[in-house]
Amino acid sequence: xxxxxxxxxxxxxxxxxxxxxxxxxxxxxxxxxxxxxxxxxxxxxxxxxxxxxxxxxxxxxxxxxxxxxxxxxxxxxxxxxxxxxxxxxxxxxxxxxxxxxxxxxxxxxxxxxxxxxxxxxxxxxxxxxxxxxxxxxxxxxxxxxxxxxxxxxxxxxxxxxxxxxxxxxxxxxxxxxxxxxxxxxxxxxxxxxxxxxxxxxxxxxxxxxxxxxxxxxxxxxxxxxxxxxxxxxxxxxxxxxxxxxxxxxxxxxxxxxxxxxxxxxxxxxxxxxxxxxxxxxxxxxxxxxxxxxxxxxxxxxxxxxxxxxxxxxxxxxxxxxxxxxxxxxxxxxxxxxxxxxxxxxxxxxxxxxxxxxxxxxxxxxxxxxxxxxxxxxxxxxxxxxxxxxxxxxxxxxxxxxxxxxxxxxxxxxxxxxxxxxxxxxxxxxxxxxxxxxxxxxxxxxxxxxxxxxxxxxxxxxxxxxxxxxxxxxxxxxxxxxxxxxxxxxxxxxxxxxxxxxxxxxxxxxxxxxxxxxx
Amino acid sequence: xxxxxxxxxxxxxxxxxxxxxxxxxxxxxxxxxxxxxxxxxxxxxxxxxxxxxxxxxxxxxxxxxxxxxxxxxxxxxxxxxxxxxxxxxxxxxxxxxxxxxxxxxxxxxxxxxxxxxxxxxxxxxxxxxxxxxxxxxxxxxxxxxxxxxxxxxxxxxxxxxxxxxxxxxxxxxxxxxxxxxxxxxxxxxxxxxxxxxxxxxxxxxxxxxxxxxxxxxxxxxxxxxxxxxxxxxxxxxxxxxxxxxxxxxxxxxxxxxxxxxxxxxxx
Numbered sequence: 144x145x146x147x148x149x150x151x152x153x154x155x156x157x158x159x160x161x162x163x164x165x166x167x168x169x170x171x172x173x174x175x176x177x178x179x180x181x182x183x184x185x186x187x188x189x190x191x192x193x194x195x196x197x198x199x200x201x202x203x204x205x206x207x208x209x210x211x212x213x214x215x216x217x218x219x220x221x222x223x224x225x226x227x228x229x230x231x232x233x234x235x236x237x238x239x240x241x242x243x244x245x246x247x248x249x250x251x252x253x254x255x256x257x258x259x260x261x262x263x264x265x266x267x268x269x270x271x272x273x274x275x276x277x278x279x280x281x282x283x284x285x286x287x288x289x290x291x292x293x294x295x296x297x298x299x300x301x302x303x304x305x306x307x308x309x310x311x312x313x314x315x316x317x318x319x320x321x322x323x324x325x326x327x328x329x330x331x332x333x334x335x336x337x338x339x340x341x342x343x344x345x346x347x348x349x350x351x352x353x354x355x356x357x358x359x360x361x362x363x364x365x366x367x368x369x370x371x372x373x374x375x376x377x378x379x380x381x382x383x384x385x386x387x388x389x390x391x392x393x394x395x396x397x398x399x400x401x402x403x404x405x406x407x408x409x410x411x412x413x414x415x416x417x418x419x420x421x422x423x424x425x426x427x428x429x430x431x432x433x434x435x436x437x438x439x440x441x442x443x444x445x446x447x448x449x450x451x452x453x454x455x456x457x458x459x460x461x462x463x464x465x466x467x468x469x470x471x472x473x474x475x476x477x478x479x480x481x482x483x484x485x486x487x488x489x490x491x492x493x494x495x496x497x498x499x500x501x502x503x504x505x506x507x508x509x510x511x512x513x514x515x516x517x518x519x520x521x522x523x524x525x526x527x528x529x530x531x532x533x534x535x536x537x538x539x540x541x542x543x544x545x546x547x548x549x550x551x552x553x554x555x556x557x558x559x560x561x562x563x564x565x566x567x568x569x570x571x572x573x574x575x576x577x578x579x580x581x582x583x584x585x586x587x588x589x590x591x592x593x594x595x596x597x598x599x600x601x602x603x604x605x606x607x608x609x610x611x612x613x614x615x616x617x618x619x620x621x622x623x624x625x626x627x628x629x630x631x632x633x634x635x636x637x638x639x640x641x642x643x644x645x646x647x648x649x650x651x652x653x654x655x656x657x658x659x660x661x
Numbered sequence: 662x663x664x665x666x667x668x669x670x671x672x673x674x675x676x677x678x679x680x681x682x683x684x685x686x687x688x689x690x691x692x693x694x695x696x697x698x699x700x701x702x703x704x705x706x707x708x709x710x711x712x713x714x715x716x717x718x719x720x721x722x723x724x725x726x727x728x729x730x731x732x733x734x735x736x737x738x739x740x741x742x743x744x745x746x747x748x749x750x751x752x753x754x755x756x757x758x759x760x761x762x763x764x765x766x767x768x769x770x771x772x773x774x775x776x777x778x779x780x781x782x783x784x785x786x787x788x789x790x791x792x793x794x795x796x797x798x799x800x801x802x803x804x805x806x807x808x809x810x811x812x813x814x815x816x817x818x819x820x821x822x823x824x825x826x827x828x829x830x831x832x833x834x835x836x837x838x839x840x841x842x843x844x845x846x847x848x849x850x851x852x853x854x855x856x857x858x859x860x861x862x863x864x865x866x867x868x869x870x871x872x873x874x875x876x877x878x879x880x881x882x883x884x885x886x887x888x889x890x891x892x893x894x895x896x897x898x899x900x901x902x903x904x905x906x907x908x909x910x911x912x913x914x915x916x917x918x919x920x921x922x923x924x925x926x927x928x
Contacts, residue, residue, distance in 0.1 A: 313739045329832060444801060521907060561705045564738040
């Protein structure tokens with residue numbers, strides 16, 4: 144069986160350092176919450192819909208509390224207080240705020256004990272609903288089992304949810320196990336989640352709760368037809384990370400792209416905002432039984448992939464420990480990486496093999512997500528198809544779990560219907576053809592592949608030592624990851640971070656924590 | 662032997678080696694001999710696989726102008742969809758001498774020559790501001806051109822002493838880009854843009870030109886746009902000085918920028 148000789152002491156040390164790095168971040172930020180988290184709590188309490196001007200009601204409620212200087216108490220307490228005082232539901236209270244009929248800061252306080260109890264009560268319904276959705280998925284997976292690995296993951300991105308549903312079902316019928324709907328360009332920088340079904344997007348489809356629901360229903364129908372549960376993926380990233388997590392949880396999405404640092408590095412979102420939102424969104428994903436996908440492929444596409452191995456691994460170690468802190472089980476942590484080494488480099492295939500197996504071996508219980516070549520694909524679709532074939536082989540050979548199917552037309556346009564068919568068929572072919580190959584091969588001891596893996600691991604340890612010494616915030620400021628420098632005080636969404644007050648309560652976090660860490 | 666018309670008015674013989682040197686101005690696709698006109702096509706029809714779908718595919722190829730259409734493969738890729746690989750022959754030739762092609766007018770210079778030319782022209786580094794503007798979140802192309810590391814072994818503009826590079830990254834509003842260009846006294850602006858099928862990004866590119874004109878900066882900068890769907894012709898049409906498409910290397914852009922500032926100084 145393919146196995147690398149790696150020094151377990153170095154691996155232990157990498158885990159220790161990452162645990163320490165991420166714990167320090169968590170401790171430093173434990174006194175903070177964000178407007179996105181509060182909007183999520185409002186959604187848990189049942190606040191939904193938009194004003195006639197199209198402003199989501201969770202934004203209305205949270206903005207109202209920010210204006211009144213009351214956000215530091217958390218949205219739950221003020222909503223609960225208003226519910227008690229006015230004898231209304233949270234949704235009715237939100238509508239009153241939208242119409243300018245009430246001022247939450249001016250309502251008489253109903254007593255801390257009663258308000259706290261009410262705050263917990265109004266959020267519990269959604270917590271229960273998410274638990275039920277999780278059980279529903281578990282039952283469906285029993286009834287409609289997925290037997291082959293790696294799961295073949297394809298992307299739809301028409302901009303129109305109805306068309307995505309058609310294409311998603313078709314891709315599933317062609318052999319795809321996982322369907323991801325790419326988001327409209329720039330949605331990560333919106334500080335609200337669009338509402339309702341959408342049929343116009345740019346380079347993708349807006350992530351909305353209604354779109355999630357429609358897509359999940361279409362795939363449920365297709366799953367029954369195929370006798371195989373087809374998973375649905377969306378993007379839990381950007382300025383609305385926790386709100387999207389909530390929506391995915393109640394609409395039974397199965398996976399979420401959810402990276403701890405992606406927004407900071409590649410979208411210039413404020414560091415504190417990202418880390419705080421990331422933690423809460425991951426708690427929701429953890430409770431919903433959702434598999435998260437991390438975005439280390441981005442390190443490989445922005446800098447030369449040949450030298451990026453250590454930053455990929457270091458980021459995976461940190462993503463892993465951030466995830467564990469949020470209550471995710473190993474089986475839910477889909478660490479990402481990609482096949483992006485320049486194919487003109489001699490022995491590039493051996494280097495890819497070394498990296499793929501290293502990641503696999505270091506996180507044995509995680510559903511590793513392997514992403515296809517993109518950077519070195521150009522307009523020659525035939526050569527791209529050959530490159531994908533090597534990627535497919537390495538993926539099957541090293542036992543990757545989630546296989547993002549490479550498209551021969553990657554460099555040209557979003558996939559045409561036949562592109563997806565050809566690519567899925569090629570990946571399914573390799574899954575069949577090389578099924579037992581990895582079990583029957585061994586590497587030459589201390590050969591090219593072993594040595595490459597050992598050198599990446601050593602450099603990862605050095606990188607983690609450097610990050611540990613500086614602290615993660617300073618390391619990012621100095622451009623340690625992907626060569627991108629970000630300031631702790633800079634970036635988008637910083638104004639939405641606030642310090643929790645003395646009476647602050649987040650009953651959702653409280654309930655999830657009790658469930659996840661019991 | 663069949664005589665066909667070019668898209669100019671020239672005449673060509675086709676279908677054999679006879680149509681060689683004297684008429685090489687007229688070209689047809691080359692399969693395995695000159696001017697046999699053989700092309701390979703692949704496409705999907707929203708028709709269930711079967712004889713009807715195959716006939717529809719042959720007719721589709723005829724509509725493309727292909728003679729003797731052959732369906733090499735017809736595969737059901739869904740209940741209502743069939744994927745085809747087909748072959749056919751084109752008989753109408755293109756006349757090369759009648760074609761007009763737009764491309765940036767520059768020679769390829771190496772790094773030292775670029776540095777020298779800018780030094781001789783300006784006596785200082787050229788200030789280059791780059792950004793992926795509007796809603797565009799793609800910076801891979803921009804980074805490949807600007808960042809030191811470059812692309813495919815070809816160093817980026819940061820590696821040249823000829824350039825002082827400011828990379829503003831992704832999703833930069835046009836207004837911010839213009840303000841930055843003014844603040845730094847930019848000599849060149851590089852815009853990276855992925856033009857999507859729906860062409861939403863074209864309006865954004867035009868808007869930048871209008872802003873620069875309104876600010877009186879348009880003539881003071883070399884304005885360049887790059888991206889996977891950008892051609893030089895499209896760039897000119899949108900009011901830019903040059904456009905760079907896929908496979909552009911940093912050296913191409915560097916060579917162009919150096920020669921363009923030099924040309925402007927001489928004029």
